[in-house]
Amino acid sequence: MVEKIKNYLKRQLSSGPKVISAVLLVLAISTVAIYSMRKTVIVSIDGKEQKITTLSSNYKSALGNNSIVVGPKDKTVPSLDSKIKNGAKISIKRAVNVQVAVDGKQLTIKSAEDNIEKMLEAEGIGLQDFDKVSPSKNEALKDGLKVSVVRVQTKEVKEIKAIDYATVVKKDDDTEQGSNKILQEGQPGEKETISKVVYEDNKEVGRKVISETIKKQPVQKIVAMGTLGVYTPSRGGRVLYKDAIRMRSTAYTSNYADTGKGPGDAEFGITASGTVAKRNGDSYSSVAVDPRVIPLGTKLYIEGYGYAVAEDTGGAIKGNRIDLFFNSSSEVRSWGVKWVNVYVIK
Structure with a gap:
């Protein structure tokens, strides 16, 4: 001009x-x-001030003519398009580099916002109520700051789970020990479980059951377990017994010397149970017992003697003593007195 x-x-x-x-x-x-x-303008850049003179009408032109570059993410107050007045002041806040880890990505962001929360909002990175931000959302931005955003979600998850059935064992007094029989098969039940599950970045980090509903009751399994012992006589066979007693055995016959009754007596050869005393090698023979130890009518197997029935008693037969019936005095003498195992059978 x-x-x-x-x-x-x-x-x-x-x-x-x-x-x-x-x-x-x-x-x-x-x-x-x-x-x-011509106007004088105070320029503050990150708190450091300097003066420039300009003929320009707005800050953008004035700064450019004075070689002051404003980046696209730098913040100015007032705006660059504002009209300049002499003695006015413009503040420039330089954007810094911030590393943000979010949604599986590593972002490098330039920002001049005051804190992390405002930076995330400006960059369109939305936050839900339970999302975790580290450092705190109120942390001021600085160059090289590393920010982590963890997405937190809570869901209610419904599941159907099996309920184990119980196994009940019952004694089977008709079966030998070690022999089991299934009386009822077990069936699992079902329950509906609703859990509150917490996820961080789609990974489960916590679970709490909030309700359980039984949809199907389990059916218990019932097993019969044999209780009878097994005795194998030397002559062969197997004897199933429910109890075994070690007893002192003697022998007797129907004669007067053993019973005090003769052939003419009405009770000659009659046991305390009212049966005729007998010795039967192929079946049950009569024996005398103490009814307090072995009740009358109990079936027995006597070691070396065979099967017997507790049908008789005797004045000398007390406690763990047993008197075995034989048909002859020679057999009585041959047996003598000995300790035997007496098996109580079914």
Whole structure:
């Protein structure tokens, strides 16, 4: 503009004094106008201030003419398009680099926001109520800051689970030990479980059962377990017994010397149970017992003697004593007195 004025003056000087006066007036007015357009601006960059002078009408042009570059993520107050007044101040906050780990990604973000929460909002990274942010959302931004966002979700999960059935063991007094029989097969039940499950970045980190409902009751398994012992006589076979007693055995016959009754007596050869005393090698023979130890009518197997029935008693037969019936006195003498195992059978 000044050059235009100079050129104009050169052309007009040759026209005489009047023209020169007019030109000088124009020059003076122009100079005043130029100085009136010139403004001083205070520029604060991250708190550090400097002054610039400018003829520009807005901050964007003024900063550019003074080689002050404003990045796309830098923040200015007022805006770059604002009109400049002399003595005005513009504050520039430089964006810093922040590393953000979110949704399985590693992002490098330039931001001039005040804190992490405002940065995430400005970048369109939304937060739900239970999301975790580290450091705190109120942490101020600084260059190189690392931020982690963990997505937290809570869901109610419904599951059908099996209920184990119980096994009940019952004694089977008709079966030998070690022999088991299934009386009823077990069946598992079902229950519906509703759990509150917490996920962090889609990985389960916690679970709490909030309700359980039985949909099907389990059916218990019932097993019969044999209780009878097994005795194998030397003559062969197997004897199933429910108890075994070690007893002192003697022998007797129906004669007067053993019973105090003769053949003419009405009770000759009759046991305390009212049966006829007998010795039967192939079946059950009569024996005398103490009913307090072995009740009358109990079936027995006697080691070395065979099968017997507790049918008789005797004045000397007390406690763990047993008297075995034989048909002859020679058999009685042959048996004598000995300790035997007496098996109580079914």
